Amino acid sequence: MSGASRSAGPALALAGALLVGACGSAPPPASSSAPPSASSSAPPSAPPPARLVVLIVVDQLPSWSFAALSPTLRAGFRRLLDHGVYVPRLQLPYGVPLTAPGHATLATGAPPAVHGVLGNSWYRRASKLVVDADEDPRSPIFQLAPSPGQAAVLSSGSSSVALRVPGLAEALHQGTGGRGQAVAIGLKARAACFVAGQHPDEVIFFEPDAGGMTTSTAYAAAIPPWLVAHAAAFPMSRHLGAQWHPLNEARLRTVTGVEDAAPGEGGEHQLGEVFPHQLAKSSSPGKALALTPFGDQLVLEAARAAVTRRRLGADEVPDLLALSLNSHDFTGHSFGQGSWEQVDLLWRLDAELGALFTFLDEQVGAEHYAVVLTSDHGATPLVERGGVPGARRIPPVEILRVAEAAFDAAAGAGDWVADLSSSNLYLTAAGRALDAPLRARALDATAEAISQIPGVLAAGRYEPILGAVPGDCPRGSALERAMCLSAAPGEHGELYVVPRPGSLITSFRTGTHHDAPSDDNRQVPLLVMAPGVAARTEPGVITNLQVAPTVAALLGVPPPSAARAAALVLRAPSASAPSAPSAPVR
Numbered sequence: 001m002s003g004a005s006r007s008a009g010p011a012l013a014l015a016g017a018l019l020v021g022a023c024g025s026a027p028p029p030a031s032s033s034a035p036p037s038a039s040s041s042a043p044p045s046a047p048p049p050a051r052l053v054v055l056i057v058v059d060q061l062p063s064w065s066f067a068a069l070s071p072t073l074r075a076g077f078r079r080l081l082d083h084g085v086y087v088p089r090l091q092l093p094y095g096v097p098l099t100a101p102g103h104a105t106l107a108t109g110a111p112p113a114v115h116g117v118l119g120n121s122w123y124r125r126a127s128k129l130v131v132d133a134d135e136d137p138r139s140p141i142f143q144l145a146p147s148p149g150q151a152a153v154l155s156s157g158s159s160s161v162a163l164r165v166p167g168l169a170e171a172l173h174q175g176t177g178g179r180g181q182a183v184a185i186g187l188k189a190r191a192a193c194f195v196a197g198q199h200p201d202e203v204i205f206f207e208p209d210a211g212g213m214t215t216s217t218a219y220a221a222a223i224p225p226w227l228v229a230h231a232a233a234f235p236m237s238r239h240l241g242a243q244w245h246p247l248n249e250a251r252l253r254t255v256t257g258v259e260d261a262a263p264g265e266g267g268e269h270q271l272g273e274v275f276p277h278q279l280a281k282s283s284s285p286g287k288a289l290a291l292t293p294f295g296d297q298l299v300l301e302a303a304r305a306a307v308t309r310r311r312l313g314a315d316e317v318p319d320l321l322a323l324s325l326n327s328h329d330f331t332g333h334s335f336g337q338g339s340w341e342q343v344d345l346l347w348r349l350d351a352e353l354g355a356l357f358t359f360l361d362e363q364v365g366a367e368h369y370a371v372v373l374t375s376d377h378g379a380t381p382l383v384e385r386g387g388v389p390g391a392r393r394i395p396p397v398e399i400l401r402v403a404e405a406a407f408d409a410a411a412g413a414g415d416w417v418a419d420l421s422s423s424n425l426y427l428t429a430a431g432r433a434l435d436a437p438l439r440a441r442a443l444d445a446t447a448e449a450i451s452q453i454p455g456v457l458a459a460g461r462y463e464p465i466l467g468a469v470p471g472d473c474p475r476g477s478a479l480e481r482a483m484c485l486s487a488a489p490g491e492h493g494e495l496y497v498v499p500r501p502g503s504l505i506t507s508f509r510t511g512t513h514h515d516a517p518s519d520d521n522r523q524v525p526l527l528v529m530a531p532g533v534a535a536r537t538e539p540g541v542i543t544n545l546q547v548a549p550t551v552a553a554l555l556g557v558p559p560p561s562a563a564r565a566a567a568l569v570l571r572a573p574s575a576s577a578p579s580a581p582s583a584p585v586r
Contacts (some may be wrong), residue, residue: 047532047571049556050370052313054360055168055322055547057106057195058349059099059188059329060514062378063089063523065337069346072255076353077527080373084529085570087538090374092524093545095482095498095517096423100133102376102544103186103194103324107167109548109563111485114471116164118488119422120190125429130421134158134190139218141189144211144231154210158189159218160198164488165562167197168551172320175557179317183306185213186324187295191376193218196322197560202310204302206295208286212236213302226309227302234301239294240285244277247347252340260340264384266510268334275340291330293348299325300352304359313364318555324376325349336382336512370530370554374547378521379514380504388502392455395507396420399450399497406449407431410442417446423486423505423515424493425450425459432494447495455503457516459495462487482517526568530554533570542568 140153169182186192192205282288416431450459473484501518549567
């Protein structure tokens with residue numbers, strides 16, 4: 001079956017009319033903590049274990065955008081569409097669809113309430129600060145080439161310390177007696193640190209202050225020699241004076257239906273709003289690099305080096321390569337889905353993925369590796385182009401002002417509200433120490449006041465919607481069950497705050513985000529290509545809790561210990577013989 005026959009429309013410009021209904025509706029029903037298995041009721045017929053399984057996460061790839069753009073994809077994505085199992089709408093069952101929890105869920109098969117990573121950052125009561133998910137001062141990041149007298153590590157550190165349960169790396173190590181290798185590579189540290197589990201053999205990520213692709217002391221006593229050699233051969237510096245030109249302006253105009261620098265678009269780090277984007281003229285070329293195609297190029301170059309230097313997939317013992325391609329997310333946040341930049345970057349990524357698969361054909365053999373590609377979350381269409389009446393960008397300070405006034409009115413003047421982060425409103429120690437009935441009344445009054453802010457769908461207390469154990473979410477509405485699945489014990493706030501579909505809670509005046517538990521943010525594509533698996537579209541009810549068990553099945557090992565969902569049925573029981581290995585698309 002061709003990918004074109006599965007798509008929602010021939011061009012992104014046609015998707016706008018479909019978005020009004022989707023974005024204007026209530027959030028979709030949230031899956032329970034034990035979601036249904038894949039669609040077939042017959043026993044699964046699993047493909048043989050692969051020598052190498054490549055888990056690819058394309059950051060911020062919503063189903064609505066991918067379906068509209070899929071007919072324009074001709075290389076890597078096309079190969080997956082034409083030769084793999086395609087799930088058009090993989091559902092995120094939890095209510096805070098962000099990068100760090102998305103990657104942690106893909107690695108563990110558990111929701112944030114279980115794995116503990118509730119957002120990209122959240123308020124920590126002990127330090128009274130908002131702290132990044134991967135931040136770990138005990139695991140400083142290595143400098144690639146420190147100058148004489150300069151420290152070998154940065155003052156900042158990153159690790160998976162916030163991840164409470166094992167993931168795919170641990171399942172692979174246990175299932176192979178420690179012989180299987182798990183390597184995680186991403187542009188964002190918060191993606192690379194969580195995408196494979198707690199203790200991969202190597203975790204590589206981009207840090208411009210360190211000089212490029214590096215790692216931290218959580219994963220190595222020193223920078224791996226192969227990475228040092230790779231950084232010397234492919235330095236970050238070669239991109240810092242580069243210009244990003246569009247591949248085809250006429251085609252971009254036709255496919256997007258807009259001009260360059262359409263309403264709602266911005267340009268972070270002074271990269272500019274129109275093509276060409278010149279890194280040398282930005283305020284921070286190293287940081288600006290991340291929202292250009294050069295960021296994905298760094299990740300995929302490192303991936304090929306890891307396969308070669310670590311001999312991934314070279315023997316019968318299965319290996320895992322987990323990749324996170326985050327430039328797509330940076331571009332989406334800055335310019336928005338449907339912008340020339342987002343579409344051009346996706347086309348370039350399509351070509352890069354095609355080259356990666358050709359490399360794996362030659363290095364590992366097409367019959368010996370499998371690919372699982374999905375996304376950590378979707379995206380809200382640009383407020384200016386989403387077609388949702390009343391949609392707006394809600395500044396967090398506006399919510400905090402309303403919350404403080406409402407809590408003061410209910411409990412008396414005081415310092416009650418600490419912060420708002422990752423859809424969670426936190427009280428100060430004084431607020432938490434209030435008499436329980438008074439605190440509950442004040443929180444209910446605060447939630448009601450916040451829910452009246454234009455663009456806010458709902459606010460509510462966590463306490464009444466939580467089950468007896470983390471991830472047990474038996475009561476409340478679909479929205480409340482979704483927020484319960486995001487409530488990591490000891491980390492979540494006293495209130496959750498949810499914007500209306502089409503609206504965003506953000507301090508940025510341009511670009512987009514993905515903080516609402518609605519279809520546009522919680523439905524992403526899933527593509528699985530493996531030897532012996534025939535191409536088909538999977539219409540069943542699938543959640544991203546099933547990705548980790550599916551990857552584990554392809555590796556031939558048990559799923560991560562916290563995973564409770566079933567693996568996707570990849571090969572129909574009626575399949576009489578394995579299909580031939582998929583040939584590269586030229």
